[in-house]
Amino acid sequence: MGSNYKVTYGVDMVFCIDATGSMRPLLDTVKDNALNLYEDFQNIMLEKNKYVEQLRIRIIAFRDYRADKDDAMLVTDFFEIPRQQEDLKKCLDSIVPFGGGDDPEDGLEALAYAMKSDWVREFKKKRHVIAVWTDEGTHEIGYGKAYYPGYPKGMPADFEALSRWWGSASEPGIMDENAKRLLIFAPGKDHWNKLRENWNQVLHYESEAGEGLRDWGYEDILQSICGSI
Amino acid sequence: MSTFLEQFDDLFIVNIPAREEAGEDSMFGAVTGSRAAAGAFDGCGGMGARKYPMFRQHTGAYMASRCISGAVRDWFFDQAGKDLGGEKEIKEGIRAYVDRAYGVCASYAESGQASRLKGSMIRPFPSTFAMAILEEGHKGSFRVHVLWAGDSRVYLLNGQGLAQLSVDDTRSTDALWALRNDPPMTNVFSSDGRYSLHYTSLEIPLPFAVFAASDGCFAYLPTPMDFENLLLKAMMEEERPVLFEKRLREDFGRIRQDDTTFAWMSAGFGSYPAMQSRLKERYEILLKNWIRPLEEGGDQAADALWQTYRTSYERYFPHQ
Numbered sequence: 001m002g003s004n005y006k007v008t009y010g011v012d013m014v015f016c017i018d019a020t021g022s023m024r025p026l027l028d029t030v031k032d033n034a035l036n037l038y039e040d041f042q043n044i045m046l047e048k049n050k051y052v053e054q055l056r057i058r059i060i061a062f063r064d065y066r067a068d069k070d071d072a073m074l075v076t077d078f079f080e081i082p083r084q085q086e087d088l089k090k091c092l093d094s095i096v097p098f099g100g101g102d103d104p105e106d107g108l109e110a111l112a113y114a115m116k117s118d119w120v121r122e123f124k125k126k127r128h129v130i131a132v133w134t135d136e137g138t139h140e141i142g143y144g145k146a147y148y149p150g151y152p153k154g155m156p157a158d159f160e161a162l163s164r165w166w167g168s169a170s171e172p173g174i175m176d177e178n179a180k181r182l183l184i185f186a187p188g189k190d191h192w193n194k195l196r197e198n199w200n201q202v203l204h205y206e207s208e209a210g211e212g213l214r215d216w217g218y219e220d221i222l223q224s225i226c227g228s229i
Numbered sequence: 230m231s232t233f234l235e236q237f238d239d240l241f242i243v244n245i246p247a248r249e250e251a252g253e254d255s256m257f258g259a260v261t262g263s264r265a266a267a268g269a270f271d272g273c274g275g276m277g278a279r280k281y282p283m284f285r286q287h288t289g290a291y292m293a294s295r296c297i298s299g300a301v302r303d304w305f306f307d308q309a310g311k312d313l314g315g316e317k318e319i320k321e322g323i324r325a326y327v328d329r330a331y332g333v334c335a336s337y338a339e340s341g342q343a344s345r346l347k348g349s350m351i352r353p354f355p356s357t358f359a360m361a362i363l364e365e366g367h368k369g370s371f372r373v374h375v376l377w378a379g380d381s382r383v384y385l386l387n388g389q390g391l392a393q394l395s396v397d398d399t400r401s402t403d404a405l406w407a408l409r410n411d412p413p414m415t416n417v418f419s420s421d422g423r424y425s426l427h428y429t430s431l432e433i434p435l436p437f438a439v440f441a442a443s444d445g446c447f448a449y450l451p452t453p454m455d456f457e458n459l460l461l462k463a464m465m466e467e468e469r470p471v472l473f474e475k476r477l478r479e480d481f482g483r484i485r486q487d488d489t490t491f492a493w494m495s496a497g498f499g500s501y502p503a504m505q506s507r508l509k510e511r512y513e514i515l516l517k518n519w520i521r522p523l524e525e526g527g528d529q530a531a532d533a534l535w536q537t538y539r540t541s542y543e544r545y546f547p548h549q
């Protein structure tokens with residue numbers, strides 16, 4: 001063993017952000033959190049003597065296929081942070097809150113997109129983190145299909161199929177069972193509760209429906225992610 | 230002096246927090262007239278990240294490991310002069326003490342604001358558990374009680390090399406796979422009571438060393454062979470026990486990326502030079518068969534070398 005041996009980490013984060021009209025008062029906070037995350041995350045990890053060699057962030061802004069059609073889903077590639085921090089900022093700045101139709105949104109489709117990300121594989125220690133920010137519950141997956149001809153192909157047929165994508169310790173899905181983490185900042189309703197109760201490696205910061213998340217539990221979540229690495 | 234104490238050599242603990250004043254590991258080590266114990270308890274920082282104002286903003290993980298080490302200490306000294314019994318009595322005894330301590334901790338915690346953090350990644354006061362208890366066995370041997378939960382481990386080191394005595398609560402029991410994949414734990418102590426405490430008991434001929442280790446000791450090395458090399462190299466190069474302990478502190482400090490706890494006991498060697506002498510041949514075999522080939526072959530050689538090392542490493546593996 002060389003005396004300079006050091007385990008390095010590759011961490012990918014996919015932020016699924018509800019960009020519907022009701023998020024107007026909260027969206028700036030979410031964007032700030034996403035932008036500050038690299039520095040805060042790196043500081044905590046360095047305090048723990050852990051070195052993250054690569055951090056990438058991908059953005060998925062979601063709304064409602066039935067109400068917002070072509071504007072229902074904005075999906076980016078991964079940004080390498082800090083090299084592409086400015087690009088990430090521009091992307092986040094481009095997200096404006098509008099639309100959404102009825103109360104529930106298509107957060108499960110956003111989750112499906114996130115799971116199919118081109119996750120980092122190279123590092124010995126890696127984390128694949130999906131974070132969802134929303135102030136509402138979810139439609140059934142596939143709800144928008146009947147109303148929007150452009151609804152994406154290859155989505156899970158139902159919630160059970162989406163659960164199989166996520167996988168479990170005994171039956172892994174498409175996610176790396178060791179690396180995956182799901183953080184949900186959402187009200188305790190619809191499928192968010194079901195996810196929390198039935199999927200492994202899930203952390204749910206529960207807000208009051210309609211009220212939004214005032215501080216988004218940012219510090220708690222950050223400590224949980226760093227503590228699990 | 231009892232026969233046990235005549236044959237028992239040494240106990241020491243190395244504890245290095247990843248962050249000063251915020252280390253989430255805790256430890257226990259003690260010797261009584263007829264038995265000795267060494268334990269390492271690793272509060273799980275991810276699952277137990279919640280901070281408690283009533284515990285001076287310490288996390289659930291920080292409190293959990295201390296809750297457990299305190300409870301184990303009480304249990305251990307309350308058994309002085311008594312027969313420990315078998316697996317059932319030992320496990321139930323420890324659980325009763327730990328659950329009582331958890332109850333006190335949780336009752337204070339409940340007086341604060343309820344957490345909004347929920348889900349399968351969160352547990353109340355989560356911690357691993359790894360402890361070895363030594364007692365006199367049949368002539369020329371000691372009985373080793375091994376108790377564990379989570380991914381902290383109990384190891385044995387003797388002339389045949391390093392052996393893992395506990396089995397990680399993760400998806401695989403393969404130690405090299407675990408180093409490479411960093412799997413999540415499937416079982417840890419928690420104040421909700423939803424945990425299993427595993428146990429095995431072995432009668433092992435003297436001399437040997439047995440120790441409990443949190444994952445900070447071994448999870449940041451390239452292979453399990455490197456862990457044995459770290460231990461034996463330090464032992465062979467240092468002249469006195471106190472320098473061996475200091476050297477381990479330095480070596481663990483150099484590789485550490487987590488809280489680190491190493492609780493060591495040795496017996497039957499008689500002296501530190503005798504232990505060095507007894508394990509010298511093993512160290513030479515380790516260097517020749519595994520460490521030098523690893524240095525030459527790198528990652529590509531590691532898999533094949535691990536397979537030749539693994540049989541001996543798992544020679545005391547308990548059947549779960």
